[in-house]
Amino acid sequence: xxxxxxxxxxxxxxxxxxxxxxxxxxxxxxxxxxxxxxxxxxxxxxxxxxxxxxxxxxxxxxxxxxxxxxxxxxxxxxxxxxxxxxxxxxxxxxxxxxxxxxxxxxxxxxxxxxxxxxxxxxxxxxxxxxxxxxxxxxxxxxxxxxxxxxxxxxxxxxxxxxxxxxxxxxxxxxxxxxxxxxxxxxxxxxxxxxxxxxxxxxxxxxxxxxxxxxxxxxxxxxxxxxxxxxxxxxxxxxxxxxxxxxxxxxxxxxxxxxxxxxxxxxxxxxxxxxxxxxxxxxxxxxxxxxxxxxxxxxxxxxxxxxxx
Numbered sequence: 001x002x003x004x005x006x007x008x009x010x011x012x013x014x015x016x017x018x019x020x021x022x023x024x025x026x027x028x029x030x031x032x033x034x035x036x037x038x039x040x041x042x043x044x045x046x047x048x049x050x051x052x053x054x055x056x057x058x059x060x061x062x063x064x065x066x067x068x069x070x071x072x073x074x075x076x077x078x079x080x081x082x083x084x085x086x087x088x089x090x091x092x093x094x095x096x097x098x099x100x101x102x103x104x105x106x107x108x109x110x111x112x113x114x115x116x117x118x119x120x121x122x123x124x125x126x127x128x129x130x131x132x133x134x135x136x137x138x139x140x141x142x143x144x145x146x147x148x149x150x151x152x153x154x155x156x157x158x159x160x161x162x163x164x165x166x167x168x169x170x171x172x173x174x175x176x177x178x179x180x181x182x183x184x185x186x187x188x189x190x191x192x193x194x195x196x197x198x199x200x201x202x203x204x205x206x207x208x209x210x211x212x213x214x215x216x217x218x219x220x221x222x223x224x225x226x227x228x229x230x231x232x233x234x235x236x237x238x239x240x241x242x243x244x245x246x247x248x249x250x251x252x253x254x255x256x257x258x259x260x261x262x263x264x265x266x267x268x269x270x271x272x273x274x275x276x277x278x279x280x281x282x283x284x285x286x287x288x289x290x291x292x293x294x295x296x297x298x299x300x301x302x303x304x305x306x307x308x
Contacts, residue, residue, distance in 0.1 A: 053277030056196035070194035077247030080187030100134025190251035216243030254283030271298030
């Protein structure tokens with residue numbers, strides 16, 4: 001059983017209630033595109049779209065509030081791991097305190113970690129003979145965003161990375177993510193590309209799984225060999241933000257899929273959004289700076305009668 005700090009326990013309790021909220025489907029409406037314009041007014045709500053990169057925003061019960069930055073597919077870095085986790089949980093659902101399947105790490109897994117360790121990658125150190133259960137593997141995938149764990153899960157699920165990537169693309173097609181192409185399970189390959197509206201569609205779908213919603217809201221967790229690891233999501237330090245996934249590298253810039261919950265007009269409102277390609281300073285900080293005003297705009301939309 002993973003050891004969690006008190007803050008993580010509080011987040012777990014909050015996320016269980018949150019998962020029930022986001023399980024209600026947000027109406028699927030075509031996103032309006034405002035390429036080249038930093039702001040776009042929808043009804044009485046002005047959405048402060050990022051000046052660069054892409055973004056998409058939706059509010060539970062109001063539908064999509066639009067998108068910015070055009071529709072050209074761009075690298076998404078570790079946002080690709082949302083699809084990896086979604087497929088694992090589709091094959092092996094977890095409920096309550098269930099731990100799921102186990103994986104025993106082999107010499108080749110250790111070699112893969114060592115070969116990757118010299119580069120600029122997010123990794124989790126593994127040892128031969130180490131055992132992780134499904135929940136721990138998903139935590140390692142989604143919190144510290146371990147590329148090597150994405151490979152382990154892909155091979156476990158499909159027998160090879162190639163076969164798993166084929167499943168990722170088949171699932172993207174089924175979900176209507178028409179501008180998305182996966183070339184690897186981690187997003188390290190710059191050939192893994194998508195758009196903000198497509199990734200928002202995946203966020204909306206993946207968050208219906210309570211286990212996924214639980215894990216992405218955890219500030220930290222404890223893994224067998226490395227011990228305590230932190231969630232890379234800077235927004236989790238702020239009230240109301242409960243995930244979802246970060247991504248950053250030179251090709252993709254700063255990317256962030258986010259969810260936030262607040263009481264508006266006496267009811268709980270969930271705002272979902274995605275920002276891609278943020279490069280104003282440190283990449284994850286830039287993505288977080290772009291996401292926060294979008295979340296606020298979503299809450300304003302929820303309290304504005306004229307907004308859809």
